[in-house]
Amino acid sequence: MATQSATASRPNLDAIKQKIQNLRQAYADAPEVGRIGLERMIAELEAAAGGGQQRAESAGRTGLRQGKVSELTSIVEFAPGGAKRLRALLTVLGGNFQGADKVGTLHDMRFVFIDNDTRLLFATTYDGDWDTYIDDFSTKIPDALDVLFSNMVGYPKKGMHDPAIKDWIANHQLTADAWYVASPNLTVPEARRLEKLGKAVDELLDKIE
């Protein structure tokens, strides 16, 4: 699916019309509220399908990327006692991870316990390519990651230093079918640079006044 949307070329008008027709057919058995919404939006959808906007591309081995910003989404089963341990860890941290600042390419990260604490949803937003990002994680905060993910079923014995670690992560990752980023050109270092610049400009303007 991700590869399909990544390799799709800009469709011509007939192809768009056909796609819209297919969509209508797909929605024929939708609840009324969905069918009405679709009819209200046909013109807008035709424009969107016709191009003009960047399409979501592949982030590399797995996951989607929009501009410079990628998504990682994984759902993993807890090992026995794992949910309890991970929750204890998150409690100590107050639900916050300053250590993640060290990765330098991580925009956001969430830990969500699902299905009565039997599974963990781990989802991040990061800069660039999957392989580089996982390398950043394993070189910069390997211990933190081992503490977190040793609570999951099948976590490789040597953790982030295990040769099997990338396969383990990739095997549990689910590629998104759609991925939206408000500022697709904004990397984490660029955000930090702009934050500093904004402060400096404010100070400058204060002095001029």
Add this chain to the structure above:
Amino acid sequence: MVSTTAEKSSASAGPQQNKAIEEKIQQFRELFADAPEIGKKALENALHELRSQTSDLPPPVESAGRVGARLGKVSELTIIVPLAPGGAKRLRAFLRLLRGNLSQGADKVGTLHTMRFVFFDNDTRLLFATAYDGDWDTYIDDFIAKIPDYLDIIDSAWDGWPGIRSPGAKDYLVKHQITAEGWYVAYPDLTVAEIKRLQRIGKAVDEFLDKVG
């Protein structure tokens, strides 16, 4: 759970708090007694860091309002819904038509940082996860006011969705939202609007420097 620990960590550092941290770490060691070897070892390596983190008082994770976690100005919404019969097929067709890019609609919301749609469990369930600015109610109101039709097309694939204009819409969302127990944001003070402002400043400064240089 996020809000209670947040309250604790937002209190000023004192001997009492240090004691509380030590107690927590002790408790934590006990919990990891039956963890795999790699976890125990990493815990010992990381404990020093953990201790300095908890005493450095990072900004606390707070509640985003009715449901969800917030760090600084940025909140998380994580919704998992069962898909209606045929729902996955319809929604896929819709997302494929847009080539996995929802910017045309989502840009209008104005408070949305990121949004992802992920099918799982053999297309029987959908994960809908966003990062957004501020308070839950305001954000949902923004969605409802600005892109109601997008929402109805998407959410009509969700089992039991009452329609965005229904008075039951917010309750439906709350019922299926799960608050994250860990939430990290690299730049918690930057709203979507502030990022756009800073990007304009950055551009203007670059142009200025070009002229001067």
